[in-house]
Amino acid sequence: MSKVKNTEIPKFKKVCEILARYNNDSSKLIPILQAVQDEYRYLPEEIMTFIATSVKIPPASVYGVATFYAHFSLEPKGKYIVKLCDGTACHVKNSIPILEAIRENLNLNEKTKTTPDMLFTVETVSCLGACGLAPVVVINDDVHGQMTPEKALALLEDIKRKESVQ
Amino acid sequence: MNNAERRIIICAGTGCVANGSLKVYEEFKRILGEKNIPVTLEFKKEEHNHDGIRISKSGCQGFCQMGPLVTIMPQEILYTKVKPEDVNEIIDTTIIGAGIVDRLLYVEPATKKHCTGPNDIPFYQRQSRTVLKECGFIDPESIDEYMSHGGYEQANRAFTKLSAKDICDEISFSGLRGRGGGGFPTGKKWELTRVQPGPKKYVICNGDEGDPGAFMDRSVMEGNPHSVIEGVIIACKAIGADQSYIYVRAEYPLAVQRMRKAVQDAYERGILGKGVFGTVNKIDCEVMEGAGAFVCGEETALIASITGKRGMPSPKPPFPAQKGLWDKPTVINNVETLATVPLIMKNGAAAFKKIGTEKSPGTKTFALTGHVSNTGLIEVPFGATLREVVHNIGGGVTDDKGNITPEGFKAVQIGGPSGGCLTKEHLDLSLDFDSLRSVGAMVGSGGLVVMNHQTCMVQIARFFMQFTQNESCGKCVLCREGTQQMLALLDDIIEGRATGETLKLLETLAWAVQKGSLCGLGKTAPNPILSTMKNFRAEYEAHVFQKRCPTRRCKALCLPVIDAAKCKGCTACVKQCPVGAITGERKMPHVIDASKCIKCGACIKVCKFNAIGI
Numbered sequence: 001m002s003k004v005k006n007t008e009i010p011k012f013k014k015v016c017e018i019l020a021r022y023n024n025d026s027s028k029l030i031p032i033l034q035a036v037q038d039e040y041r042y043l044p045e046e047i048m049t050f051i052a053t054s055v056k057i058p059p060a061s062v063y064g065v066a067t068f069y070a071h072f073s074l075e076p077k078g079k080y081i082v083k084l085c086d087g088t089a090c091h092v093k094n095s096i097p098i099l100e101a102i103r104e105n106l107n108l109n110e111k112t113k114t115t116p117d118m119l120f121t122v123e124t125v126s127c128l129g130a131c132g133l134a135p136v137v138v139i140n141d142d143v144h145g146q147m148t149p150e151k152a153l154a155l156l157e158d159i160k161r162k163e164s165v166q
Numbered sequence: 167m168n169n170a171e172r173r174i175i176i177c178a179g180t181g182c183v184a185n186g187s188l189k190v191y192e193e194f195k196r197i198l199g200e201k202n203i204p205v206t207l208e209f210k211k212e213e214h215n216h217d218g219i220r221i222s223k224s225g226c227q228g229f230c231q232m233g234p235l236v237t238i239m240p241q242e243i244l245y246t247k248v249k250p251e252d253v254n255e256i257i258d259t260t261i262i263g264a265g266i267v268d269r270l271l272y273v274e275p276a277t278k279k280h281c282t283g284p285n286d287i288p289f290y291q292r293q294s295r296t297v298l299k300e301c302g303f304i305d306p307e308s309i310d311e312y313m314s315h316g317g318y319e320q321a322n323r324a325f326t327k328l329s330a331k332d333i334c335d336e337i338s339f340s341g342l343r344g345r346g347g348g349g350f351p352t353g354k355k356w357e358l359t360r361v362q363p364g365p366k367k368y369v370i371c372n373g374d375e376g377d378p379g380a381f382m383d384r385s386v387m388e389g390n391p392h393s394v395i396e397g398v399i400i401a402c403k404a405i406g407a408d409q410s411y412i413y414v415r416a417e418y419p420l421a422v423q424r425m426r427k428a429v430q431d432a433y434e435r436g437i438l439g440k441g442v443f444g445t446v447n448k449i450d451c452e453v454m455e456g457a458g459a460f461v462c463g464e465e466t467a468l469i470a471s472i473t474g475k476r477g478m479p480s481p482k483p484p485f486p487a488q489k490g491l492w493d494k495p496t497v498i499n500n501v502e503t504l505a506t507v508p509l510i511m512k513n514g515a516a517a518f519k520k521i522g523t524e525k526s527p528g529t530k531t532f533a534l535t536g537h538v539s540n541t542g543l544i545e546v547p548f549g550a551t552l553r554e555v556v557h558n559i560g561g562g563v564t565d566d567k568g569n570i571t572p573e574g575f576k577a578v579q580i581g582g583p584s585g586g587c588l589t590k591e592h593l594d595l596s597l598d599f600d601s602l603r604s605v606g607a608m609v610g611s612g613g614l615v616v617m618n619h620q621t622c623m624v625q626i627a628r629f630f631m632q633f634t635q636n637e638s639c640g641k642c643v644l645c646r647e648g649t650q651q652m653l654a655l656l657d658d659i660i661e662g663r664a665t666g667e668t669l670k671l672l673e674t675l676a677w678a679v680q681k682g683s684l685c686g687l688g689k690t691a692p693n694p695i696l697s698t699m700k701n702f703r704a705e706y707e708a709h710v711f712q713k714r715c716p717t718r719r720c721k722a723l724c725l726p727v728i729d730a731a732k733c734k735g736c737t738a739c740v741k742q743c744p745v746g747a748i749t750g751e752r753k754m755p756h757v758i759d760a761s762k763c764i765k766c767g768a769c770i771k772v773c774k775f776n777a778i779g780i
C-alpha cells in the first residue's frame with residue numbers, strides 16, 4: 001500500500017520554524033507575517049489561522065493586521081511582480097500611460113492584477129523613493145528608471161521570451 | 167583620513183544601482199586587476215597610505231539623474247553617466263595618467279561648461295551639505311570608516327562625560343526641530359521624556375518615509391546608517407532609555423539591509439549591547455521593517471505597529487513622551503533629526519544656530535524632483551528661497567520633453583500629501599517651518615516637486631486626495647468619509663459634472679476634515695486642495711463653469727480635434743465612433759461634432775495617422 005502523502009506537513013513546518021524564531025510572541029506578528037509571506041509569496045488563510053492559534057490571539061486580529069498593511073497579500077502573486085511607482089514625481093512625469101500600456105498588454109485591470117498563467121502581477125505603489133529616476137517601474141527587485149510605455153512593454157517582452165525558452 | 171589617499175568611489179544609492187553602477191564597480195575591479203594595479207577593497211584603520219587604489223561603493227551622492235556617478239579622489243573628479251565600457255578609458259587617462267576624460271564630465275546646460283567636480287557644478291556649489299556630507303563619500307557598510315571620521319565619539323562623550331540633562335539642554339539650545347514634518351522642538355521632546363518617572367523608556371527612529379516624492383531618509387539610511395544609530399544612542403542616554411527601535415519602510419530593501427548590517431556591526435564592536443563605552447549602561451537596538459502604511463508616520467500609529475497591531479493612531483494626550491510604547495515614556499524622532507544630533511554635539515549648539523533662520527536653525531534635505539533639470543537629493547540651509555532651489559540648484563524648469571523652458575515654472579508642491587502648492591509669487595519666500603505654514607504649505611518630510619505649465623492643478627489635488635483616501639486608517643469618521651467625498655467632488659470637477667455648489671461644498675468639507683480629524687493625516691489631508699484652490703482658482707473655475715481643462719490634461723473636458731493636414735479621410739474613426747459624431751467624405755479631412763461627442767477617445771486610438779488629438 002502506498003503511503004498517503006501529507007503535503008500540508010512541510011507547509012506548516014516552515015511556519016513553525018518562523019514562529020519559533022519569534023518565540024510565538026504576538027507583538028512580533030508583523031515580522032512573522034512578513035517571513036511567512038517571503039516563504040509563500042502570499043498569506044494563505046489556513047496559515048493565518050494557524051499563526052493566530054500559535055501566538056494566542058483571535059484569527060480576526062491576524063486577518064485585521066494582514067488586511068491593514070499594503071505589503072501583505074491574501075492572494076497568490078505571479079512570478080514577476082511589476083510595480084509601477086505612482087509617487088508625485090512619477091505621476092507628474094506621466095506614469096499613468098505606462099500603467100495603462102502594461103495592463104493592456106497583459107490583459108489586466110484594476111481588479112484583476114495577476115495573469116491567469118501566474119507569470120505577472122501588476123500593482124502600483126505610492127512611492128519607491130527613486131524619484132530622481134521618475135517614472136520608475138520595478139520588476140521583482142530590479143529598478144528601471146526613466147520609463148516610457150514602449151520601454152516598459154519591451155521589458156515585458158524580454159521576460160515573456162525568456163520564460164518561453166525555459 | 168589621509169586626503170592624499172587615491173580612491174575611486176562608485177555611487178551605490180538606489181538611483182545609480184538602477185542605472186547599473188554595480189556593473190561599473192565590478193568592471194573597475196576587473197580591469198585594475200588585469201592591469202596589475204593593486205586594489206584594496208576594505209577600509210584599514212591603521213594604514214593611511216594603502217599600497218594600492220581603494221575602490222569603494224558609497225551611498226547616494228544626490229545627483230541621481232546623472233548616475234551612475236564615479237568620483238576619483240583626491241582630485242575630486244566627478245564622472246557622470248558612466249558605463250562599464252568607459253571604465254578602461256578612465257583608468258588609462260585618470261588613474262594611470264593624470265588627465266581627465268572630458269566626455270564623462272557634467273556639462274552645465276546653460277553655459278555648456280564642462281565641470282570637473284562638485285566644486286564647480288552649480289547643483290553642488292550652492293548647497294550646504296552637512297547631514298549629507300559623508301553620504302556619498304564614506305562606505306556605508308564599513309563601521310571602521312565611520313569611526314575614522316570621528317564617528318561614535320559623540321555617543322561616547324554622551325555616555326562617559328555628559329549628564330542626561332546636559333544633552334537635553336544642548337539640543338534644546340540648538341533649536342533643532344523635528345525633520346519629519348511637524349517641526350516640534352527636539353530638545354523639548356527629549357526633556358519632556360527625560361523628566362518622566364520610571365526606569366523603562368524607549369527611543370524609536372521613524373524611518374517609515376511614506377510620503378510620495380520624498381527619499382531623504384532613505385538616502386541617509388543607505389548612505390550613512392551609523393550616523394542614525396549614533397543619534398539613537400545619544401537620544402537613549404538623554405532620556406534614560408535602554409531599548410530602541412529603528413522602523414524602516416519595507417519598500418526600501420537596501421536601507422533595511424544596510425541598517426541591519428550597521429546595527430550588527432555596532433553590537434560586535436560593543437557600541438550597542440551591554441556595557442556601552444565602558445559604562446554599566448545597556449542599549450539595545452532592533453531594526454523593524456514596516457509593512458506599508460503611510461499613517462504609521464503618525465507617532466501613536468507607529469507605536470501600535472511596533473506592538474504588532476494595525477497602525478491606527480490614538481488621541482493625544484497622553485503624548486508618547488508620557489505614555490508611549492507599552493505605555494512607557496517614548497521618544498520618536500525622524501531619521502534626519504537623529505542623524506543631525508551627532509553633528510550638533512560635535513560642533514556645538516552655537517555653531518548649529520548660526521546656519522538657517524532664527525526659528526528654524528540648521529539645514530534641511532529636500533528631494534528635488536519633477537519638471538526640473540537636475541533632480542536629486544539636496545541640502546540647503548533653512549531660509550534659502552525657492553528661486554535658489556529651483557533655478558540655481560535645480561538648473562531650471564523643463565517641459566514635458568525635458569528641455570529647459572525659462573517661462574515654464576507653474577508651481578512647486580512641497581511637503582507631500584500634507585503640504586501645499588506654491589506659485590511664482592512665492593519664489594522668494596524663505597523656506598522654513600513658519601513661513602511655509604503661513605502660506606498654507608509645510609516643510610513636511612521635504613519632498614519638493616516642481617511642476618511646469620503642462621500640469622493640471624486639479625489633477626494634482628486629486629492625486630493627493632486619492633493617496634490620503636487610500637491611506638486613511640478609517641478610525642475617525644471625518645477622515646474616512648471626508649476624504650472619500652472630497653475625492654468624489656474632485657472627480658465631478660475633472661469629469662465635467664461640477665457646478666458652483668461643488669466648489670463651495672469642497673471648501674466646507676475641507677475645512678471640516680481639517681478641524682475634526684484625529685491625527686495629522688486627516689488634519690492635513692485637505693491642504694493640497696485648499697492651497698490649489700487658493701492659488702489656482704481660475705483653473706478650477708475653468709473646469710467647473712466652462713467645462714474646459716486649460717492644460718488639456720482632463721480627458722473628459724477635452725474635445726478631440728482632427729488635424730485636417732494629417733487626416734487622410736480613411737473613415738476608421740467614423741466606424742469607431744459610438745455616437746456618430748464624426749462626419750466627412752472619404753479621402754477628405756473629417757470633422758467632429760462637438761455637441762454629439764462624448765469624449766471617449768476611441769477615435770484617437772484608432773487613427774493611424776495621429777491626426778486626432780485633444
